[in-house]
Amino acid sequence: MRWDRLFDDLEAQLVLDEVLELESEVADRTRRERALLDVHTRLLANVDTPQVALRLPGRVVSGRLVDVGPDWALVEPAPERPVLVALPAVRSVSGLGAGARMPSVVAKRFGLGAALRAVSRDRAVVELVDVDGHAATGTIDVVGADHLELAEHASDERRRTANVTGRLLVPFWSLGSVRRLQG
Template identity: 65%
Template sequence: MRWDLLFDDLEAQLGTGDALERDAEVADRTRRERALLDLQARLLAQTGPGAKPLGVVLGPREVAGRLLDVGPDWALLETGPGRELLVALAAVRAVRGARPGARLPSVVARRFTLGAALRAVSRDRAPVELTDVDGRARTGTVDVVGADHFDLAEHPGDEVRRPGNVTGTVLVPFSAIASVRRL
């Protein structure tokens, strides 16, 4: 009888050790997988049906909206019916209301950068409001988009880009962009 109790005790200890080792391995693998997730993957999980509004902190201001899409260095927020805001992820200081989870982007989505999004805005020739990381707003039309910057022809937002309406041109590095909104 004593031997049975001894073997039962040893078996229980071994089982407990195996369970603890398994739990530690699962926790370690979970930490490693989470360490590979970037902001794009976390924000992609906040899009789609049933997406809740988020608060996106951009320097001195916070913008509320529902995430429509996310690229490797930008996010598109719907801030009201028909009002979309292109946000540079480098300008994001915090996101309020994000739920847990992540969704990996497609290969195409990983390549559609802020420059590509700004080139699409430039093709439309629509007036925009640019807000920089310091909170300063400018209006005009995106003229030329380079690898890491663009030219903004400044003019009042309620006027079309015509030589007589342009008050100046400003070169804007992507790193200075907080958000761009079509007017």
């Protein structure tokens, strides 16, 4: 009888050790997989979330998360008035659900420059806000490899040579957000 209890105890200890080892391995794999996730994949899993808030220096852009690129997010605070947010300017995000989604190869290449070129092609009047909170209105004339050039003019005017009051070169690393005003 004593031997039976001894063997039962040893068997229970072996089973417990195996369970603990498996739990440790699962936890380690989970940590490794999470270490591979980036902001893009987290946001991508939350496209169409109705109320996310992206905190930028001095302000918050909140609304429905419409789309995400590798270095930008499109948030719609009001219907038909989306705001393009440069992800390097984001300090924190709230309102996200769990999960992550890996982007397609094409989506990985659709960076901030490509999104800004689409706005530029439309010749839309925009409000541009940099990471320091400085706002300017006008039309994006040029989108380079790492910057954009804004023809500054009043928000209620179209881009015409006579309406342009200045030209502003904005490096992507200092861009906070771009919002269409009209166009």
